Amino acid sequence: MATKSFLVYLLTSFSVAVLSVLFINFHNAGVEPRYSTNSNLLQLPVGSQTKIWPELKFGWRPVLAAVIGFLGSACGTVGGVGGGGIFVPMLTLIVGFDTKSAAAISKCMIMGASASSVWYNLRVPHPCREVPIIDYDLALLFQPMLMLGITIGVSLSVVFPYWLITVLIIILFLGTSSRSFFKGIKMWKEETILKKAREHATINSHGELVIDTDYEPLVPKEEKTALQLMKFNLDLKRVVVLFLLWIIFLLLQIYKNNLVACSPMYWVLILLQFPVALAVFLYECAKLYKESKKRRLAGNPISVCEADVEWSVRNLLFCAFCGILGGTVGGLLGSGGGFILGPLLLEIGVIPQVASATATFVMMFSSSLSVVEFHLLKRFPIPYALFLMMVSVVAGFWGQFFIRKVITILKRASIIVFILSGVIFASALIMGVVGIEKSITMIQNHEFMGFLDFCSSQ
Numbered sequence: 001m002a003t004k005s006f007l008v009y010l011l012t013s014f015s016v017a018v019l020s021v022l023f024i025n026f027h028n029a030g031v032e033p034r035y036s037t038n039s040n041l042l043q044l045p046v047g048s049q050t051k052i053w054p055e056l057k058f059g060w061r062p063v064l065a066a067v068i069g070f071l072g073s074a075c076g077t078v079g080g081v082g083g084g085g086i087f088v089p090m091l092t093l094i095v096g097f098d099t100k101s102a103a104a105i106s107k108c109m110i111m112g113a114s115a116s117s118v119w120y121n122l123r124v125p126h127p128c129r130e131v132p133i134i135d136y137d138l139a140l141l142f143q144p145m146l147m148l149g150i151t152i153g154v155s156l157s158v159v160f161p162y163w164l165i166t167v168l169i170i171i172l173f174l175g176t177s178s179r180s181f182f183k184g185i186k187m188w189k190e191e192t193i194l195k196k197a198r199e200h201a202t203i204n205s206h207g208e209l210v211i212d213t214d215y216e217p218l219v220p221k222e223e224k225t226a227l228q229l230m231k232f233n234l235d236l237k238r239v240v241v242l243f244l245l246w247i248i249f250l251l252l253q254i255y256k257n258n259l260v261a262c263s264p265m266y267w268v269l270i271l272l273q274f275p276v277a278l279a280v281f282l283y284e285c286a287k288l289y290k291e292s293k294k295r296r297l298a299g300n301p302i303s304v305c306e307a308d309v310e311w312s313v314r315n316l317l318f319c320a321f322c323g324i325l326g327g328t329v330g331g332l333l334g335s336g337g338g339f340i341l342g343p344l345l346l347e348i349g350v351i352p353q354v355a356s357a358t359a360t361f362v363m364m365f366s367s368s369l370s371v372v373e374f375h376l377l378k379r380f381p382i383p384y385a386l387f388l389m390m391v392s393v394v395a396g397f398w399g400q401f402f403i404r405k406v407i408t409i410l411k412r413a414s415i416i417v418f419i420l421s422g423v424i425f426a427s428a429l430i431m432g433v434v435g436i437e438k439s440i441t442m443i444q445n446h447e448f449m450g451f452l453d454f455c456s457s458q
Contacts, residue, residue: 066387149325161449
């Protein structure tokens, strides 16, 4: 019921915002629009399309950027949301990059942090089951839709006016952060009950604690070495499938970028991404649906994957919608799709440690795809990108290490949920303030505030 209410909130808010733009278009009918060639929230307003690459030299700006980048990467990877909503404003307001370059460098930071986080997670056991900590079924389910959503989001960023993207981001981020926060409070209360139960638990004849619970916070296991855990956590077959999907999308994007916008071949390459993504998604859907039905008929209560949901057609369609929505947000912002994927995994019953590890794993693929594309387009300076990426690599590893130690001591995995909620809320606050300020400037300059033409705005 709560999920349905949240979807109604999103659809109603988004509909009102879009209808407002249609009203502006109707009101300004016949008026020659004066707009920037890029309406993306991570793009500059009219007259600010010059590439600005500050020189990397010691000073307070790169030091402050490194500190913010470290904290943002550490918290972002632990929460499974990346941190692009913090990095881009930081790179533009503090370091002085233009927003196109800032978005590209932000992707480099997300890639570095997520890669080191994945490396750390591969050496960590599952908190309560003898399965890999990364749920590859969910990764294969969401990754195709996420990549497809990024394509849609990038296209919409050309059409949507600047102020509309700002409003949609604020609505979405406030909604997801509040949902995650209340989820964290609920988990905190459950963990408190569990801790009290442990204190008064009795021992049965087998020497086991008699506690009726479906969830147990992270407890380190010493049965396997780090190398054994890495081999156990790494599913090479599914990684190869995701890598092939990554290669196909990359080739399509590279070829598309060299074509004239809206030419026949341009549209063919955009449309080709749909059957590629849907093929992988439908294969994973069929696998989850059949196995879930088979277990249900056999009376086996164990879930097919980490998600504590019945894999019905309705739930699979819901996951497809959320995957596309997450990718669309990533395309609009120039960030990863973790702002949707992280809260969604918690919503469908995935425990925080696995939700964080899986979301970060998926983000590694989506962000690296953008980094390779941006590098080929020469969108960012290599020295600054390498510097901040190395900061993020260190932050991603030590962020995971520190938070998992805290969880082990406090026996509270809900800390991950609170971090996720905090990063999303901070992103909403920062991007909201920056977006509102720039939107006011556009209004004062009498710039066009309606929908833009896709082909002429490329």
